[in-house]
Amino acid sequence: MAKKVLILIADGTEEMEFTIAYDTLVRAGIECTSALVSASSSATHATCSRGVKIVPDTIFNPSESGPEKYDALIVPGGAQGAKTISETAAVQELVRAYHEKPGRIVGSLAALTSADGGDTIGEQELTSHPSIKDQLKEKFAYSDEPVVVSKSGKLITSRGPGTAFPFAFKLVELLAGAGKRDETIGPMVFPAGTPLKF
């Protein structure tokens, strides 16, 4: 059965990070659902960090977003979008629920910030956009690697648009295997020597 992933989006989400994750996972046969996190109940799309406007598959509903329904929860970066998403109490509860359920993972690109829900994710190994390294390095086991899988195997983090492809391929590897990852890379035509696997 195809794996299922929930990708959150909000005004200010980094549109390349969102789109690269979503598209790459779909190419790998993983079912993606994007859910809009917004204070406005009438919002129809997210205006992303550089102005691209994306219509979500659904509006974020905590009771339909849990680890009994999806294999992974993804939070893209983009400072303002990550802030909106990670400061939503229901998202913090979800991050905790995905951590508690065996076999489920949480992926965060560039800006976990307070998506840890205070003490939700503990002192795990992680990375982030370099601009928020100073906020995180005291509390977490901070790494400068492009993609970091924590020792628990539950948390996958990355740094920015430039690491969004390696991040997406790591998610494919974890959800569908290294064979599927390599099969997905081929038709995307990366220049020879592009580092994609971490």
Add this chain to the structure above:
Amino acid sequence: MAKKVLILIADGTEEMEFTIAYDTLVRAGIECTSALVSASSSATHATCSRGVKIVPDTIFNPSESGPEKYDALIVPGGAQGAKTISETAAVQELVRAYHEKPGRIVGSLAALTSADGGDTIGEQELTSHPSIKDQLKEKFAYSDEPVVVSKSGKLITSRGPGTAFPFAFKLVELLAGAGKRDETIGPMVFPAGTPLKF
């Protein structure tokens, strides 16, 4: 004065190629306008190749899309989207107009196909997604390089999602200079050794 770029989008456009070009150009201070090419006059967004739905900045209007208004015209890939865009007669006329006006360029990612408007662009040097190489190699001076700038300097082509960043950085270099390109690359946090300049 900031350079201006028009990026066309349609149902089936490759969403990573569209988004990487748009976002990277905006990061470089270039004004981007996306225009939806659709047979339906009531369409409000494009459903892209892997299901991401994007709201355009405007609906494609040939009389507002010419080289007197924009410095570059960009056609992203995605087989179905590129087909819709490139088979639109008004787009073929625009491609010709951008070729004729000094200082203007046309960028095409992955799937120029008939966007050449028959004999519009002549036998220029180009590349494409490998899947359509056979269709193009007889007619054009085909290259397997990740990004190709034709000898006329008017046509910039690339191969797929994996070459979308190098393609975008080449456009930044041509429109805003190598200094701006390098300034834009930094905060995007590519893994060391990623080939980005061609």
